[in-house]
Amino acid sequence: MLIDFREVTKEYEEGLKALDEVSFAIDNGEFVFVVGESGAGKTTLVKMLIREEFPTSGQVLFEETDVHTLEGDDISHLRRKIGVVFQDYKLLKTHTVFENVAVALEVADTPDDVIRSVVPNVLSLVNLGHKMHSFPNTLSGGEKQRVSIARALAHEPDVLVADEPTGMIDPKSAAEVMEILEKINSLGTTILMATHNKEIVNAMKKRVIKLEHGKVISDKKKGSYE
Amino acid sequence: MNDKYIKNTLNNIKREKLLSITNVSIMTLTFLILGIFITVIAVSQSILRTLEQQAQVTIFFKDDFTEDKILALKDQLSGDERIFNINFVSKEDAYNIFREINKDDPILLESVTSSILPASLEVRAKDLGDLPKLAEEFNQFDGVEEVRFFSDVIGRFKKFSTIAYTAGFVLVFVFFVISYSVVIATLRTTIHSKGTELEVMKLVGATNAYVKMPLIYQGIFYGFVASFVSGALLVFVINIMVHFRAVPVSIGLGFLPNFSISSLLFSFILWFVLILSGALLGFLGSFFAVKRYLKY
Numbered sequence: 218m219l220i221d222f223r224e225v226t227k228e229y230e231e232g233l234k235a236l237d238e239v240s241f242a243i244d245n246g247e248f249v250f251v252v253g254e255s256g257a258g259k260t261t262l263v264k265m266l267i268r269e270e271f272p273t274s275g276q277v278l279f280e281e282t283d284v285h286t287l288e289g290d291d292i293s294h295l296r297r298k299i300g301v302v303f304q305d306y307k308l309l310k311t312h313t314v315f316e317n318v319a320v321a322l323e324v325a326d327t328p329d330d331v332i333r334s335v336v337p338n339v340l341s342l343v344n345l346g347h348k349m350h351s352f353p354n355t356l357s358g359g360e361k362q363r364v365s366i367a368r369a370l371a372h373e374p375d376v377l378v379a380d381e382p383t384g385m386i387d388p389k390s391a392a393e394v395m396e397i398l399e400k401i402n403s404l405g406t407t408i409l410m411a412t413h414n415k416e417i418v419n420a421m422k423k424r425v426i427k428l429e430h431g432k433v434i435s436d437k438k439k440g441s442y443e
Numbered sequence: 444m445n446d447k448y449i450k451n452t453l454n455n456i457k458r459e460k461l462l463s464i465t466n467v468s469i470m471t472l473t474f475l476i477l478g479i480f481i482t483v484i485a486v487s488q489s490i491l492r493t494l495e496q497q498a499q500v501t502i503f504f505k506d507d508f509t510e511d512k513i514l515a516l517k518d519q520l521s522g523d524e525r526i527f528n529i530n531f532v533s534k535e536d537a538y539n540i541f542r543e544i545n546k547d548d549p550i551l552l553e554s555v556t557s558s559i560l561p562a563s564l565e566v567r568a569k570d571l572g573d574l575p576k577l578a579e580e581f582n583q584f585d586g587v588e589e590v591r592f593f594s595d596v597i598g599r600f601k602k603f604s605t606i607a608y609t610a611g612f613v614l615v616f617v618f619f620v621i622s623y624s625v626v627i628a629t630l631r632t633t634i635h636s637k638g639t640e641l642e643v644m645k646l647v648g649a650t651n652a653y654v655k656m657p658l659i660y661q662g663i664f665y666g667f668v669a670s671f672v673s674g675a676l677l678v679f680v681i682n683i684m685v686h687f688r689a690v691p692v693s694i695g696l697g698f699l700p701n702f703s704i705s706s707l708l709f710s711f712i713l714w715f716v717l718i719l720s721g722a723l724l725g726f727l728g729s730f731f732a733v734k735r736y737l738k739y
Contacts, residue, residue, distance in 0.1 A: 267646065291650045296646060296648035297647075301647075308643075320647060321648070324647055357680070372648070373690050
């Protein structure tokens, strides 16, 4: 099993439960949507997987390792296996598109010649090879999100986690992003995507885990989001 | 040192040219003001020390106490560690001084001969506080007619100079703290402005060292450059001022009576202290500022 959430509960001090005994498992190569309205717990779930949040109870296993037992540089190594795409892109304004993608490789001490060959490849995978030397402020929302995907893919992660990747872009760009994610999945990368975009989920016909008030209320193969 | 971290440090500085120039300028100005302040305090304390050493006890001798005996006593007193210097004033010297002072009063001059005036020893102490004790001891010597010193004036001056020395040290310390705060705040602002970058680095798998080291090197670089430039300027200015006699040739510190160094050496020591403070502050400032971004 690649990802295994075991009765994960996250309770904030105010008594508010962001996640309530959430359990599910994801295999290698799957494409899974986590759906639900705003505040359902989707972002907490993503943060839990990359060890940005700690559960109040329960375990999150990645490749059989409890991610919350990791310390120091082991956390960095976990994050290199999980590519994350954020709704607000989190691009560095002072860096070019090339440099933004290269960051993911530089932090892993990748040699410069490897960076020079890998970055153009991932950028062409997201159809941005021609914008390599542009700065983020000259890109559209859809393009920024594709740079974010390229960065997440640069170190060939086992899983790509996308938190509302289409939340800030127009429908046409959203369709392009989904096309890219499907292509990446077909190449073998597991995709876990949190969204509340019903059209996209229903069009893709992939596995759908539905959250409501922090609880999993349904988990269907080839599901939909009503 | 890791080449990659140095490369990233240089990239950061290049990428943030304006911010780097601003930071180095602010820090240079801060170190310059700190250096000027330390110099002013050191020079004023040296002047105060010189004034202190002007205060003296005068031992007047009886007419039958011969010059040889006085000079023998002078030699004996020279060995006393508390004494800064001793000046022998013979009867003739005293008469010459008297003539000089009263040159406009010929009637008075005619009535006085050198034999009337007593020979004396003028004794200056290293520490003003030793003068009363010395005066008391001198009174016990053979052949002493009178021991004279202005105990009230010296007492008040001693109190004033002690306050001035203490205030000087306290002010230097306070200004050190202020300078440190300015430098640390400058570095914190720089690092906080990179918050998103540090966050992204962590999320894509950067290790602690990868995030931390270039920022620490950057802090040390800023501190070093700023303190080097300000120190060099101070060395230049102090030496120009020594040349034009605007500051004393040697500088002492109030609390260390026997301590005195040349102003040139003082300026180089100050430069060294500033560089050390600059590099240390750069390290500490960036180390603490970056720490909050390393909590996983």
